[in-house]
Amino acid sequence: QKEVEQNSGPLSVPEGAIASLNCTYSDRGSQSFFWYRQYSGKSPELIMSIYSNGDKEDGRFTAQLNKASQYVSLLIRDSQPSDSATYLCAVIRASGSRLTFGEGTQLTVNP
Amino acid sequence: DTAVSQTPKYLVTQMGNDKSIKCEQNLGHDTMYWYKQDSKKFLKIMFSYNNKELIINETVPNRFSPKSPDKAHLNLHINSLELGDSAVYFCASSPLLTRNTGELFFGEGSRLTVL
Numbered sequence: 001q002k003e004v005e006q007n008s009g010p011l012s013v014p015e016g017a018i019a020s021l022n023c024t025y026s027d028r029g030s031q032s033f034f035w036y037r038q039y040s041g042k043s044p045e046l047i048m049s050i051y052s053n054g055d056k057e058d059g060r061f062t063a064q065l066n067k068a069s070q071y072v073s074l075l076i077r078d079s080q081p082s083d084s085a086t087y088l089c090a091v092i093r094a095s096g097s098r099l100t101f102g103e104g105t106q107l108t109v110n111p
Numbered sequence: 112d113t114a115v116s117q118t119p120k121y122l123v124t125q126m127g128n129d130k131s132i133k134c135e136q137n138l139g140h141d142t143m144y145w146y147k148q149d150s151k152k153f154l155k156i157m158f159s160y161n162n163k164e165l166i167i168n169e170t171v172p173n174r175f176s177p178k179s180p181d182k183a184h185l186n187l188h189i190n191s192l193e194l195g196d197s198a199v200y201f202c203a204s205s206p207l208l209t210r211n212t213g214e215l216f217f218g219e220g221s222r223l224t225v226l
Binding site for chain 1: 167213
């Protein structure tokens with residue numbers, strides 16, 4: 001079982017729609033969860049972090065965490081073509097020494 | 112000023128050659144990393160150093176040897192290159208990871224192509 005799993009996609013949504021990206025993790029003791037965005041040919045950059053069950057909103061982005069289900073998601077409201085990128089879910093495990101990434105979900109927002 | 116800089120950005124080389132990638136960070140972070148990203152975008156940790164001390168060494172062939180002369184620099188040397196080594200190698204830095212800090216600052220990546 002992979003430590004962090006994501007649907008590789010690609011996920012395609014029309015401009016203005018809500019994009020929903022999902023991630024599951026295997027280590028129940030994991031403490032901290034992150035979403036990174038990576039544009040084609042560029043390096044990953046952190047866009048959201050979440051540590052407690054529930055929702056965390058930042059502008060058009062909402063991260064959701066459910067530790068009982070070992071599930072993290074990222075919602076992007078009012079999707080824009082500039083949101084087209086690969087979104088990487090990342091987890092710090094209970095040991096706390098490393099950030100483990102999922103394989104990423106490629107999102108395309110169509111004008 | 113670039114926070115995390117890697118050189119070179121592109122390497123094209125023949126199988127069996129040896130190559131090095133250099134990385135420097137000016138963020139004052141204690142921890143540096145090498146990640147490998149394959150063609151499917153999977154970002155996999157290879158090594159991590161904290162204050163020049165190796166703290167993570169994943170299952171990586173011993174043809175790969177990291178070196179950290181000081182906490183601002185982490186270099187990667189690869190011997191006897193193989194076709195499967197073709198990938199983008201990212202250097203990153205961060206404060207020491209804790210429960211509440213998971214932000215890695217990545218360099219621009221070094222794309223290695225082995226022919």
